[in-house]
Amino acid sequence: NETEKQTLEHQLNRRTKNISNALSLSYTEPIQMSRSAFQFMYDTDGNTILDAYNNIMQVGHCHPRVVEAGQRTMARLNTNTRYVYEELLSYSEKLLSKFPSQLNKVFFVNSGSAASDLAMRMAKTHTNKKKVMVLEHGYHGNTQNGIDISHYKYNHKGGKGKMEHILQTPMPKVYGCGFESESEASAHYSDITKKQIADEEGNIAAFIAEPIVGCGGQVPLAQNYLKEVYPKIRAQGGICISDEVQVGFGRLGSHFWGYEMYNVVPDMVILGKPMGNGHPIGAVVTTSEIAESFDNGMEFFSSFGGNPVSCGIGEAVLDVIEEDRLQAHAFEVGSYLKDELSALKERYKAIGDVRGSGLFLGVEIIRPNGSPDTALAQTIKNSLRENYILISTDGPYDNVLKIKPPLYFNLTNSAELINQLKIILDKTIKIDNFKQNKKK
Numbered sequence: 242n243e244t245e246k247q248t249l250e251h252q253l254n255r256r257t258k259n260i261s262n263a264l265s266l267s268y269t270e271p272i273q274m275s276r277s278a279f280q281f282m283y284d285t286d287g288n289t290i291l292d293a294y295n296n297i298m299q300v301g302h303c304h305p306r307v308v309e310a311g312q313r314t315m316a317r318l319n320t321n322t323r324y325v326y327e328e329l330l331s332y333s334e335k336l337l338s339k340f341p342s343q344l345n346k347v348f349f350v351n352s353g354s355a356a357s358d359l360a361m362r363m364a365k366t367h368t369n370k371k372k373v374m375v376l377e378h379g380y381h382g383n384t385q386n387g388i389d390i391s392h393y394k395y396n397h398k399g400g401k402g403k404m405e406h407i408l409q410t411p412m413p414k415v416y417g418c419g420f421e422s423e424s425e426a427s428a429h430y431s432d433i434t435k436k437q438i439a440d441e442e443g444n445i446a447a448f449i450a451e452p453i454v455g456c457g458g459q460v461p462l463a464q465n466y467l468k469e470v471y472p473k474i475r476a477q478g479g480i481c482i483s484d485e486v487q488v489g490f491g492r493l494g495s496h497f498w499g500y501e502m503y504n505v506v507p508d509m510v511i512l513g514k515p516m517g518n519g520h521p522i523g524a525v526v527t528t529s530e531i532a533e534s535f536d537n538g539m540e541f542f543s544s545f546g547g548n549p550v551s552c553g554i555g556e557a558v559l560d561v562i563e564e565d566r567l568q569a570h571a572f573e574v575g576s577y578l579k580d581e582l583s584a585l586k587e588r589y590k591a592i593g594d595v596r597g598s599g600l601f602l603g604v605e606i607i608r609p610n611g612s613p614d615t616a617l618a619q620t621i622k623n624s625l626r627e628n629y630i631l632i633s634t635d636g637p638y639d640n641v642l643k644i645k646p647p648l649y650f651n652l653t654n655s656a657e658l659i660n661q662l663k664i665i666l667d668k669t670i671k672i673d674n675f676k677q678n679k680k681k
């Protein structure tokens with residue numbers, strides 16, 4: 242109700258009273274949100290905001306088919322996996338049909354964090370080993386287990402450092418690595434990882450990696466890296482896990498799952514975010530061998546994981562991706578956007594790299610000497626927000642623009658984003674030149 246609209250200051254005061262500051266707010270000027278639809282959000286002043294950042298709303302904010310599925314199932318039956326009901330059967334069949342035949346068991350939970358936590362438990366149970374190999378700058382979840390395996394958390398502000406059972410290996414980032422070709426970079430990084438694996442003498446339960454490292458700054462893994470590393474992990478008795486929480490469900494355009502980009506098949510996949518288009522659902526998908534080891538007498542039960550409402554919503558998300566051909570759309574729009582961003586890179590020295598796939602892109606912002614330009618990345622993000630376009634920033638230096646919109650994001654929206662980026666960069670660079678001339 243607009244007449245009862247409270248000022249931002251008033252709402253922020255109420256927020257600080259009950260909500261900890263450990264929870265962050267986006268943008269210098271936080272946004273009071275009111276509604277959302279497809280790739281748009283609307284603030285309480287009625288402004289339309291283009292969402293180029295929210296990769297949870299995979300098939301668009303409040304997609305009517307997903308909303309309808311939630312309403313319909315919730316009004317009919319909500320229960321848990323201790324009963325037999327169609328939604329669980331139908332959704333698990335549809336979801337597993339998206340995977341190769343060896344990935345044929347699914348465990349439903351309520352978040353990406355719960356999925357990665359369960360993945361760790363299953364890997365340790367199956368292998369009888371304790372160590373976990375992780376990529377630097379990776380993020381896998383907010384539980385204790387999640388933090389333990391997330392270099393992005395344990396190695397940053399507030400983190401308590403690496404636990405003894407964790408092995409961290411460099412993120413195989415091609416940009417800025419000093420090698421001429423991707424294959425050289427790939428060989429360099431995989432050699433380091435392989436040496437670490439050999440040194441562990443068979444103690445590694447699992448290797449976990451995101452196919453494009455989101456919190457690392459949208460970093461695709463050097464092309465042959467996983468193909469080199471997976472066999473070594475398996476040879477010493479461990480399993481390979483792909484964290485598809487950010488990149489999965491067709492966003493990459495060229496592939497439905499991130500691991501497919503690298504011609505490997507993991508032993509376990511973790512899913513979350515886009516799976517329920519905002520409804521809290523996550524999953525672990527794995528092989529029957531690993532699932533069998535886990536069936537060791539201890540029941541696995543989740544009060545909400547796999548309930549009919551979540552399954553109904555998850556199935557609607559898959560149906561919309563398929564019927565609206567959103568993967569092909571992500572390919573088309575993402576290719577256009579990446580080309581346009583690459584053209585900006587030729588025009589502005591501040592853009593060091595444009596990377597990613599489909600509608601999962603990263604733009605690395607640098608100073609003239611090539612070092613990260615965190616301040617400029619923040620200026621760009623906040624200026625776009627002032628112009629009603631949402632993007633995010635991430636990476637170890639928070640200097641990478643993150644673009645991962647709902648998949649309804651279209652060519653017109655992309656052109657608008659590019660146009661605003663140009664205006665902001667022109668303005669910022671002019672101001673910089675002015676400052677430099679003044680100094681002279």
Ligand code: PMP
Pocket residue numbers: 351352353354355357380381382383451455484485486487513514523
């Ligand atoms: N893995 C990755 C790659 C993620 O990006 C996230 C969430 N940012 C998670 C796991 C955890 O998911 P959730 O926030 O649903 O617990």
